[in-house]
Amino acid sequence: MANKAEISINELLMIANQVIQDHQDYVDGMRATSVIEKDGVLIFKGEYFLDDDGLPTAKTTAVFNMFKFLAHKLSPEFTLNTLLV
Template identity: 55%
Template sequence: MQETTQPIDKQSLLVEANKVIRAHEDFMHGMEATDVEQKNGVLVFKGEYFLDEQGLPTGKSTAIFNMFKHLAHVFADKYHLQD
């Protein structure tokens, strides 16, 4: 995968990812990617997961999980993180 993708630093990728989040039709206030790492060639985005007081997922948790998954697909063929 890395042979066909461009290297990008973490901060630049987060800027691009947050642009995609804000432009997405399922955007909700508070959605933001605050970190990204690469595991076995897959970009894994992280941020607020909107858990309740007991640490359990809410409806927003599902939405943000799906958004982070969407970002992984959007950027999979474009970028890999620079070392």
């Protein structure tokens, strides 16, 4: 953890959403709305674009893959500091 920068949840979400928008697989409306850290891995959550019956759509896979990408990209760089605003 010593080589990771401590960051607030709000700051990390701003960075993550910029990464999402700049990514070639961006889908309109895709954004991270929350993040937690478990065992050093950042876990991003947001809208999964489920259908009216709560089933996955084509966009669901894209969102899942994007959140997985964010975890791989940002977890080595950052750790959450919940005391930071």
